[in-house]
Amino acid sequence: MILTKTPEEAKEMLVSKVIGGETCRSRFGDYRLSKPTMVVVEEPTSFGFEFDYDVCGEKYSERLSRCVESAAEKLRKSPHTRRASIPLWYPKDHLCRNPAAITEISFIFHEKLHLTAFLRSMECLSYFEHNFDFLVEALETICRKTGMEEGSIGMLIAVPHFYERDVERALSYSGKLRETYGYHELGTHLVEDYISSAWHSALETIYTNGKKKRTEWGDIFEGQEESLFVHRLFLEVEKPEENKLHDKAPFTEKYGIEYAHDYIMHAAKLDGEVRRSILKEGEEYTYAERARYCDRDDVKVDQLYKVIEKLKEDSCRRDCYVGISRP
Template structure:
């Protein structure tokens, strides 16, 4: 991750990263060099002085933000420890627009201060870093002022940080060494692992050893889940998701993982067909598949996953292959989707799946989430002509509930029998 004190330093470091590891892609808007998905965290956000309120399918960014901000403020005032304050900027109808929302989700989390994190599916790092950043600072200050909670850091999970080929010579004025930060930090954690199994183990280890004790909103309903150990902004790159997929202490079976992926995540029965009818089963309020494929409550209904497949088949360098799971009405729910959205992008010869979660139960759900999201990425890679794939997992609040701490300790630090035990 790129971890800096100032936004100027963050922009310069991101440009240097693109210059250093950028892979050329041929785009309908002009060829560009892109780096891998990147987490950018600015500890002391300040304005650049740019305005940013562009049209998005007939609406402005501020219109979509303001549509939800009062509900977000009310929730934070009522429960400052809430993990449920996340505002969708991307709508499914954006798939029908030439210039869909680049900022797709804006989330707020209180960890001593009020911090903002945004998923940015595509960012021209040379020309538009300032505009996007200033919009996010404005959003943070607005919510901070209305809640009375001191403003903290700003972070951007950037799906495709890029620089157009036509701007490379101008970008080279920023050329130089850059440093990424790995491991745990109080503002974010960045892990790089080969396998899903080792990624899950490392996530548990980071949270168990570094997590802050925190109240939750589940205490009145589930005994043992009133408190948790939590880390803020957990970003995990998994380089070989096809190997060593399930940890030997995982709390689920491979059959469960496949069924969960096929039915709840993607509606695999019609993965390569457009869904034009309700796919919810009796008793289901929503599923990730329903939000991705056909949501009855959407005014404009779009099978986003099918649209993404078609886009990638036509042009592997498309930067708008995003699937929005969140909706504005989730802010009024006591059980909004933990998964907010995901993106497929090309890096080198690989398809990269990047999944953004506002909240993730590290022991009870994270491993199954990783297994299922990586399986979806594999299927999309196969359907769109990629020979290999990688997977990125992001959780705004990754936590272990009190009731699972002993189980996690046994996984991380199993007791070895002594000689006297054998006797």
């Protein structure tokens, strides 16, 4: 995790990390990339850049504005909500040339209002400032509408990169990287060998360091009025294919497999495109339904199948994203 006071420091460290990365090819030229990286800026300020690029025939600001009022209303009504999120990626983006790079923005209030964004890709040498300023504007907008104080900004960047043609310019940032591991009040970065040990470490971290927060479930489920939480938990698992199930896990391996196959990805049809509703009677939605065939979408796209086909064709593609949230 890159944890800094200022966005300028964050850019320096991120570019420095990418310098030591690997090279891939793209239609825009060869690029250098690093592993997925979480960046947290404690005191975000604007660089003064404009950011309102075209996203499949729309502007980022248009997509943001569709959900700003509902997100602000959720926070005004229930400041403890964990459901204030704005999706900027739409499934139909798989069908266009310039899909959204900032795919989702979430807000959580704890003393201040904090923003966390997921980015499927970021050219961090030339466009860090533009992306960051858009997030600053989003945070300022929601704070104006809710009366909340501005807090930190976090970014989970799936493919931080810059182009090989810019290596000389990037080298001026060499040696700037300083990564933070373990718990911090604004973010936690855990690295484990296995899914099972990562699950255990995550629970231990939350139990040991978690802060109390009201939930929206107190009126529905007894004993769930409060929860413990840590802010932004980034888990890296080095060997995900080994030792998947912890002996203390509250479910069987069979249940875990069935749940993942059915609810998460509809594994019954991974070798072809889903072209009809897969919801069962009584279900409002599942992750698989949102990922593969969502009745609410005006343009139906099997996102998971599209991602598989894209990666089979070119493992360096950066537009392989599956969006679950909807406006």
